[in-house]
Amino acid sequence: MxxxxxxxxxxxxxxxxxYGVLARKNGVLVLMSIELILNxxxxxxxxxxxxHDTVAGQVFALFVIAVAAAExxxxxxxxxxxxxxxxxxxxxxxxxxxx
Amino acid sequence: xxxxxxxxxxxxxxxxxxxxxFGKRLPRKGHEIGLAAIAIAFAxxxxxxxxxxxxxxxxxxxxxxxxxxxxxxxSESGGHGEEEAGHGAEEAGHGAEEAGHGAEEAGHGAEEAGHGAxxxxxxxxxxxxxxGEHEAEPIREPVVSEGTWYENGPVKINAGIHMDGLAVxxxxxxxxxxxxxxxxxxxxxxxxxxxxxxxxxxxxxxAGMLIMVTAxxxxxxxxxxxxxxxxxxxxxxHWWEEKNNSDxxxxxxxxxRTGDIGLLVGISxxxxxAGNTFDIAExxxxxxxxxxxxxxxxxxxxxxxxxxxxxxAQFPLHTWLPDAMAGPTPVxxxxxxxTMVVAGVYLVARLYGVFWSAFDIGGGxxxxxxxxxxxxxxxxxxxxxVQSDIKKVLAYSTVSQLGYMVMALGVGAWTAGxxxxxxxxxxxxxxxxxxxxxxxxxxxxxxxxxxxxxRTFMPTTYKTFMVGTLALAGVFPLAGFWSKDEIxxxxxxxxxxxxxxxxxxxxxxxxxxxxxxxxxxxFGEYRGHGxxxxxxxxxxxxxxxxxxxSAGAGLLNxxxxxxxxxxxxxxxxxxxxxxxxxxxxxxxxxxxxxxGGGIAASYLYYWRNLGPHxxxxxxxxAMAGYRLLENKYYLDxxxxxxxxxxxxxxxxxxxxxxxxRVIDAVVNAVGIGTRRAGRFTYDVLDQKGVDGxxxxxxxxxxxxxxxxxxxxxxxxxxxxxxxxxxxxxxGGALVLFT
Numbered sequence: 001m002x003x004x005x006x007x008x009x010x011x012x013x014x015x016x017x018x019y020g021v022l023a024r025k026n027g028v029l030v031l032m033s034i035e036l037i038l039n040x041x042x043x044x045x046x047x048x049x050x051x052h053d054t055v056a057g058q059v060f061a062l063f064v065i066a067v068a069a070a071e072x073x074x075x076x077x078x079x080x081x082x083x084x085x086x087x088x089x090x091x092x093x094x095x096x097x098x099x
Numbered sequence: 100x101x102x103x104x105x106x107x108x109x110x111x112x113x114x115x116x117x118x119x120x121f122g123k124r125l126p127r128k129g130h131e132i133g134l135a136a137i138a139i140a141f142a143x144x145x146x147x148x149x150x151x152x153x154x155x156x157x158x159x160x161x162x163x164x165x166x167x168x169x170x171x172x173x174s175e176s177g178g179h180g181e182e183e184a185g186h187g188a189e190e191a192g193h194g195a196e197e198a199g200h201g202a203e204e205a206g207h208g209a210e211e212a213g214h215g216a217x218x219x220x221x222x223x224x225x226x227x228x229x230x231g232e233h234e235a236e237p238i239r240e241p242v243v244s245e246g247t248w249y250e251n252g253p254v255k256i257n258a259g260i261h262m263d264g265l266a267v268x269x270x271x272x273x274x275x276x277x278x279x280x281x282x283x284x285x286x287x288x289x290x291x292x293x294x295x296x297x298x299x300x301x302x303x304x305x306a307g308m309l310i311m312v313t314a315x316x317x318x319x320x321x322x323x324x325x326x327x328x329x330x331x332x333x334x335x336x337h338w339w340e341e342k343n344n345s346d347x348x349x350x351x352x353x354x355x356r357t358g359d360i361g362l363l364v365g366i367s368x369x370x371x372x373a374g375n376t377f378d379i380a381e382x383x384x385x386x387x388x389x390x391x392x393x394x395x396x397x398x399x400x401x402x403x404x405x406x407x408x409x410x411x412a413q414f415p416l417h418t419w420l421p422d423a424m425a426g427p428t429p430v431x432x433x434x435x436x437x438t439m440v441v442a443g444v445y446l447v448a449r450l451y452g453v454f455w456s457a458f459d460i461g462g463g464x465x466x467x468x469x470x471x472x473x474x475x476x477x478x479x480x481x482x483x484x485v486q487s488d489i490k491k492v493l494a495y496s497t498v499s500q501l502g503y504m505v506m507a508l509g510v511g512a513w514t515a516g517x518x519x520x521x522x523x524x525x526x527x528x529x530x531x532x533x534x535x536x537x538x539x540x541x542x543x544x545x546x547x548x549x550x551x552x553x554r555t556f557m558p559t560t561y562k563t564f565m566v567g568t569l570a571l572a573g574v575f576p577l578a579g580f581w582s583k584d585e586i587x588x589x590x591x592x593x594x595x596x597x598x599x600x601x602x603x604x605x606x607x608x609x610x611x612x613x614x615x616x617x618x619x620x621x622f623g624e625y626r627g628h629g630x631x632x633x634x635x636x637x638x639x640x641x642x643x644x645x646x647x648x649s650a651g652a653g654l655l656n657x658x659x660x661x662x663x664x665x666x667x668x669x670x671x672x673x674x675x676x677x678x679x680x681x682x683x684x685x686x687x688x689x690x691x692x693x694x695g696g697g698i699a700a701s702y703l704y705y706w707r708n709l710g711p712h713x714x715x716x717x718x719x720x721a722m723a724g725y726r727l728l729e730n731k732y733y734l735d736x737x738x739x740x741x742x743x744x745x746x747x748x749x750x751x752x753x754x755x756x757x758x759x760r761v762i763d764a765v766v767n768a769v770g771i772g773t774r775r776a777g778r779f780t781y782d783v784l785d786q787k788g789v790d791g792x793x794x795x796x797x798x799x800x801x802x803x804x805x806x807x808x809x810x811x812x813x814x815x816x817x818x819x820x821x822x823x824x825x826x827x828x829x830g831g832a833l834v835l836f837t
Contacts, residue, residue: 022820030816091816099811 006047014040027079027089031072038068100146101154101242101262104313107140107147107270108323111306115299122295130285133298137281137305141274144267151239151267152666158240162676238668239264241380245315254375261315261379264667265448265517269312272524275648276437277305279641283532284429286637287539291427297337301433304330308438312445316377317366320449324362324410327439328355334434335426347425354419358409362446365402369453372399383452383671391456400457403446404467411443413505414475417498418734421482424490424544428535431490435497436528441520444504448517451508452671460511461676465597469509473601475502478732480608484615485728487547489534492616496571497527499605503586510598512589513677514656514664519586521663522578522652526570529645533564536638537620540631546619549627553620556631559639561621563646568617570649572610573694575687580694581653584687592680603693610697618705658682 013036020033042061049057083089114136122129245259260266281301288297307330311323336348366377372391373382385391391399407413412420420440424431434440447454447468458466479498486492500523507516534544537560543549554561570577573584583606590599625631633639656663664679730736 018823022816022823092814094815095813097811098813099808 003047003051006043010040010043010047012040013037013043025090025092027082027091028076030091031075031079034075035068035072038064100143101150101267102244104143104147104242104262104266104270105244105260107143107274108306108309108313110136110140110143111302111309115302115306118295118299118302122299128298129295130281130298133302134281134285136302137274137278140305140309141278144270144274147262148267148271151262151264154239156237156239156665158670159237160670160673162674236665238665238670238673241669243315243380256318256377257316258319259315260313262313263669265445265669266312268517268521268663268667269445270309272521273305273308273312273437276524276528276645277301277433279528279532279645280429280433283432283535283638283641284427286635287429287535288427293337297334297427300330300333300337301430304334304433304438308442311442314379316379317369317382317450318377320379320446321362321366324406324442324446325359327442328352328359328410331355331423331434331439334430335423337427337430338425341425344425347419347422351419351423354416355409358406358416358443361402361405361409365399365406368395368399368402369450372396379449380670383450384674386456387452387671387674389456393457396453396457400454401467403450403453404471407443407446407468407505408471409443410446411440411501411505412475412498413443413471413502414478415734417475417479418731418738420498421486421491421494421731424488424494428490428531428538431494432528432531432535435494435531436524440497440501441504441524444501444508444516444520447505447508448513448520450671451513452675454508455511455671455675455677458509460509461593461678466509469506469595469598472502472504472506472509473598475499476506476601476605477502477608480605480612482728482731483608483612485725487619488544489537489546489550489616489620490531490544492546492612493527493530493534496530496609496613499609500527500571503583503602503605506598506602507586507589510586510590510595511593511677512586513672513675514668514679515582515585515589517667518656518663519582521655522570522582522649525645525652526567526577526579526649529563529567529642529649530571532638532642532645533560533567536560536634536642537564537631539634539638541627541629543627546616547626550620550625551623551627552625553631554622556625557633559633560642563639563642564621565617566646567649568613570653572613572698573606573690574610574698575691576653576657578649578651578653580687580691581657583694584690585656587690588680588683588686591683591686593678603690606690607693607697607700610694611701614698614701615705618701622706 017033017036017038017040020036021030024030024033042064045057045061045064047057049055049061079089082094086093114132117132118129122132125131241261241263243259243261245257247255248258249256281298284297284301288294291297304327307323307326309323310326311320314320314323332348332352335351336345339345339348369382370377372395373385374390376382386396409416420435423434426434454460454468458468460466460468476499479495479502483492483495483499486495500519504516504519504523507513507519537550537553537557538544540553540557541549566577570579573579583602587599587602587606590596590602654660658681668677727733
């Protein structure tokens with residue numbers, strides 16, 4: 001087992017997530033892409049933790065999972081409210097803050 | 100109490116402030132504060148007087164050598180010696196006070212100290228000093244309590260009180276007369292529209308006089324003097340709604356001011372001459388010891404004499420005093436009896452050492468003080484004959500009597516002058532209050548039109564007024580007799596025979612015009628309208644008290660008693676070596692004869708209708724004389740038309756030219772300059788500079804905003820793209836540069 005295998009997997013997942021965040025118009029999918037990014041990070045943390053033989057990586061990963069859960073909760077609530085108001089969750093149409 | 104005598108003027112100042120601020124809200128409109136304050140002041144002054152009389156007399160002062168202006172060097176060393184002698188004696192005196200029982204011993208010590216140090220002083224005139232030792236009677240040492248007011252290098256100015264016999268006498272007289280006037284005013288001024296302010300001013304006036312008489316230095320004296328000047332202006336112009344009254348107030352103020360310039364100059368000269376000190380005792384000592392050069396001393400004394408002439412209404416600045424009758428009668432009484440006009444006399448008495456050396460009073464020649472006093476005695480007495488206003492008769496009488504006092508001081512009869520001031524305060528206060536009582540009943544001051552026969556309507560006023568008249572005329576044994584006799588005696592014995600004659604003529608005329616005044620007011624037929632009646636007790640009680648004092652006060656210094664001399668004479672007087680004279684029956688008889696002659700002449704003229712009546716209609720010369728008197732020697736004309744008018748025109752024209760050519764030009768130039776500067780500022784600085792900057796800033800912000808707003812699309816994903824782009828850039832930079 002080499003560390004770089006995990007890192008490559010994590011980099012792939014991260015790239016997929018970034019693509020999803022930037023390219024998809026569906027709000028729910030954007031949120032899911034954010035989860036991908038976070039989990040890519042989790043993989044890195046756990047991998048480095050195992051590699052350095054400490055438990056700190058796993059502790060951080062658990063923290064990130066908890067924070068991600070909260071973030072998804074808030075994010076889904078926002079998406080739900082947007083849908084209620086507009087009957088659409090197309091993020092490209094949400095530009096009320098345009099200067 | 101003597102050391103705390105500053106409380107007495109302080110009480111009056113506090114009273115003034117209280118009346119001014121709270122008087123109107125009080126049930127009696129403020130007179131209760133004034134009455135209480137003056138009663139306290141009078142009580143404290145009485146305590147002071149009693150304490151002074153009970154003070155042991157253990158301060159011996161040797162007269163300085165007879166010729167104080169000898170050789171410069173000799174006199175200078177003599178001066179120092181004298182000063183030391185004074186100090187030595189003072190110290191010994193203190194010892195006596197503390198020891199109490201051992202007073203006699205310490206008294207000897209004081210004499211010895213005097214001897215020891217006086218010896219060098221008497222180097223030149225040893226025999227004079229020798230004579231002085233036996234003559235010099237111990238006096239009471241003055242009580243001085245002072246604090247430093249101002250100090251800068253060698254110049255140190257003290258503020259404090261200097262209580263000696265003169266100050267104590269003045270305190271007593273001033274507070275007593277002021278008390279009588281206060282009581283009198285509560286009734287006389289009843290229902291006046293400025294009742295409260297009247298009492299406030301009365302308090303301040305009294306305070307001014309009290310500050311002046313207790314002052315230990317000339318600066319403080321000046322302060323009290325000017326306070327009185329201000330208050331006299333306020334009180335004479337009390338009913339200022341009438342033009343005459345406000346004119347009279349202005350005249351009093353400006354005329355005395357003319358003299359006051361002299362006071363300022365004189366005080367300044369003496370300050371430098373006496374070695375950077377305002378202290379009165381030191382100034383006197385320095386002057387008598389000959390430390391000050393003749394010329395400087397003469398200039399200082401002459402300047403001070405101007406102040407005396409202005410304040411004490413001496414010829415030729417006496418014209419304000421009769422006009423000052425425009426004020427309420429109690430004010431006239433206060434001004435004439437105890438304050439204001441006697442301030443000038445007090446100034447001479449206080450700085451007697453200066454006047455004594457400057458005018459060589461001991462020498463027996465004619466000197467300015469005696470001359471001014473003598474002229475005033477005669478001309479004022481003459482004017483009193485042609486007045487029909489009762490207050491004006493009394494006013495000219497005051498001028499004349501002040502002339503007596505000044506003359507007395509001028510001929511070296513110091514005690515006589517002060518004694519006359521003392522007795523005159525009582526009977527002149529009495530006469531003015533009496534005149535006020537009469538006018539209160541008939542609502543007029545005109546003796547010829549509205550009075551006559553008043554004795555049946557107002558018995559108390561009549562009796563007290565008669566006592567005052569007889570005292571003023573100098574009838575034995577009332578107060579005026581004794582004091583006038585002393586002045587005549589002093590003038591005769593000190594070698595001033597001319598002024599003895601002037602005094603006798605003055606006594607004759609005083610008796611005559613007062614008899615005329617009494618005849619016109621109280622005798623004959625009643626010529627007025629309405630029904631006059633006796634005044635209320637608030638008016639008659641002060642009259643009775645003053646009448647008793649007018650009758651009895653003279654006995655204080657009657658031959659054989661002579662307490663007044665012992666109580667009042669101070670260091671300066673003894674240093675000068677003022678001569679004392681035995682009572683002379685001859686002088687007294689002649690003086691009494693002249694006074695009696697005056698009364699008799701008037702009596703024959705008015706009651707018996709003898710003598711040259713209607714002389715003015717028959718003789719041109721008499722008519723011219725009458726005109727001269729009626730127009731007051733044309734002095735007012737001279738002052739207003741001659742002096743004021745001749746100065747007024749050119750000054751006005753010069754002022755107009757200066758105004759048009761200089762001031763207007765400056766003003767216009769400033770105006771034009773300002774306009775140009777303003778135009779430049781507006782066009783260039785404001786419109787181009789400031790506005791340019793402000794607009795530039797605004798424009799920049801606007802342009803920048805419109806460029807940047809394109810970036811703010813409001814789309815979350817675009818922001819995320821920027822974010823990741825940024826991260827990539829930074830990450831690339833990290834990789835590349837490390």
